[in-house]
Amino acid sequence: MEKDMQPIIIIGSGMAGYTLAREFRKLNTEQELVMICADDAVNYAKPTLSNALVGKKAPEQIGLGDAEKMSTQLNMRIEKETWVKSIDAEKHELTLEKDGQPSTQGYSKLILAVGANPIRLAIAGDGSDDIHVVNSLIDYRAFRETLDNCSTGECGNKRVVILGAGLIGCEFANDLQNTGHQVTVIDLAPQPLGRLLPNHVAQAFKDNLEQSGIKFALGTTVEKVSKSERGYIVSLASGQSLLADVVLSAIGLQPNIALAKATEINTSRGVITNTLLETSQADIFAIGDCAEVNGTLLPFVMPIMQQARALAKTLSGQTTTVHYPAMPVAVKTPAAPLTVLPAPIDVDVTWENEEFEDGMLSKATDAEGATAGKQRLTLTKLVPDLIPASV
Known part of the structure; x- marks a missing residue:
């Protein structure tokens, strides 16, 4: 089949992938569109995860639509629980694997919306494998299941230790503290939101969170997480030890660039693109948390929206560069309201x-x-x- 007769394919079912599909369908209702993803392809807004407890949302209430619903809504074929094993950029062809069975799929245009992976520290101790990360609804379901067990008394008084005082760590801390949990946040930096705030604002932000009951252990890091009869013992480099029922790591994300590198697409911190969101390989684009646009990585909602609108136009034949205006980030910490x-x-x-x-x-x-x-x-x-x- 001729390349131009092949579908446009989006790899990834996160906010970037679904937003692009939605924006594209506003402009073109007929072009064959395919989404391929390794997970269950449930559509949801990731920012809602860090304040779902206060909003009294159970994990099953967070999803906006399963693969079947989204496929119908967007007139798009969704191949869920399917792995892209390799990309042949010259042939415009993917090698896929589902249920252990290989297959191939051609494309006319290919969009990498593969997101980012949680950074995991090398932490000693027999409890380190039990440290939670929340980078997806699937992760969040597992995290909430542990919290629900704690609420029944199996884990004592619901002590949560969070690794990372960045945006996500502070949002989860606020959400947990406001729903009956005892929260301690640990970070090597001397202040929360160290990459976003000047010292005086960070101090005021920290003071307000502390007034809500959140504790901070800053200027140190976790060396060991050990199981105990009372939950976990979190040993810090400072010599301090904390008791925890749940440990959550929120120390940041690394763009998922493995597939791009294997395809000989130029990468740096992320998948390198120009302002048209084009990669170094013809007809392959990148969008979302994995995309490093003109040297800039912005893993926030508003940049994704700007990227999706621009790329949708380009894919529809209206070549459009992405425009980044000033894009404020609202930090979801009601105990210390902040827009930055x-x-x-x-x-x-x-x-x-x-x-x-x-x-x-x-x-x-x-x-x-x-x-x-x-x-x-x-x-x-x-x-x-x-x-x-x-x-």
Whole structure:
């Protein structure tokens, strides 16, 4: 079959993959579209996982549609629980495996929406294999099952130790603390949200979370997690030991670049693309948490939306570059409400601070006086675009 008569294929059923499919279908209802994924292809919004307890959502209530529903809704063939073993970029062909059986599938355009994998520390102890990560609804189901067992008294008084005081770690800490759990957050950094906030804002953020009951052990790391009759003993490099019923790791994500590298697609931290989201191989694109666009990795919701809209147009014949305006990140920590626009890491900035009755505003300016980052949505128009709109 001619290449152009083959389907457009999306590898991955996360937010990036489904958002792209939805945006594409708004523009083209007839082109054959196929999604291939190794999981069950349930559509859900990953950001809802870190505050589902407060929202009283059970794991089975988080999904927005299973593979069958999404296939009908988007007029798309979904191959779930199917592994892409290799990509032949020259032939425009995939080698697949499902239930141990190999097959091949041609494509006209291929989109890598393969996401990112949780970073796992090398931690000693016979309890290290029991450390939870939550990077998917499947992970979350396992995590909640452990928490439910704790709530029945099997695990004492529901002590949760979280590794990582970044965005996800702090959101989970707030959600757990507000639903009857005792939470301690551990991080090697001296402050929470160290990559997003200046020291003075991070300190105020930490103070507010501590007032809700969350404890922090900062400037140290976990050396060992051991099983005990009382749950787990978490031994820190500082010499401190903590008792836990559940240990959750939220120390960050690494873009999934293995398939791209095997296909000789250029990679760095992520899968390298230009502003058209094209990789170094013809007719192969990347989107979402795996995509490093013009040297920038942005594993947040708003960049995914911008990417999906632009790529959908390109796939429909309207060549469109992705545009990154200022994109605020709302941190879901009601105990310490925060909206942040991160300052670029390679720019020297000066922070200006204003105190209000209901909080604070911190504004970063560079040497030329341009606003680089802040904690209020109302200032987004002052911030230069990360990737300007094409002219």
